[in-house]
Amino acid sequence: MDILPRAFYEADTLDVAKSLLGKIIVRRTEAGVLSGRIVETEAYKEGDPASHAFRGKTKRNAVMFGSPGFTYVYFNYGMYYLLNLVTQPEESGEAVLIRAMEPLDGIEIMRQNAGVAGDYPAVKLMNGPGKLARAFGINRDNGNGIDATDPNSAITVWKDRNQMCETEIVATPRIGISVGRDRPWRFYVRCSDAVSRR
DNA sequence: TCCACGATCGGCT
C-alpha cells in the first residue's frame, strides 16, 4: 500500500471527502495494529456555519488551521471523540470528519477498546464517528495533531490496491448539526454494511 | 466566571 501524500489533502475539501472513501486508516497501538476502510465522511469548509472553524481559531480547533494531512480530534457530547483529517492549504480551517469504517485488522483489540464481548459483530465496531474513535482507542491526548502522511505516525492513511466493491458515492445533508443542513456534504459508499447497519 | 450546547450512542417505547 502507498501512504497518502500531503498533496492528497490539498485538493478541494469536498473532493478530499469523496476521495477518502475506500482508503485505509492504520492505527498503531501498544496492543497491536488496527486498521479499517473508510466508508462514510463529512466535509467542513471555510465559511461553513456548522464547522468548528467558523468562528476562528481557538485552542480546541487550532490544528484545523495548520497543515493538511494532520489529524483533528475533539471531545463531544461529554463522552465521544471524533476523528477528522485537515485539508486545504494552511490557515483555511477545513477538514473531513471520518464517520464510519469497515474494520480490517485488530478486530479483537477493537472489541477490547470498545469494552464489548467477543461475539460483538465487527461491522458495528466502527459504524459511527464516536464508535470508530473508541475502537481505535483514540483520544485528544494520543490522537490530535498527528501527521497522517508520516509512515512513523501512530495514525496514517493509505491507498489500498483493491477497489471498493462499487464506487457509487451517495451525497446527503450532514448528521447532528443545527445549521448548514442545506449543504449535502456527507458522503458514503452505498454498498457498505457499516453504513446500512445503523 | 458561568452556563447552554453539542459533527453521539444505546436503550426504551
Next chain:
DNA sequence: GCCGATCGTGGAG
C-alpha cells in the same frame, strides 16, 4: 421515534 448520559468548550456577561 424519543430521551438521557456526561463534560469540555467558547460565547456571553
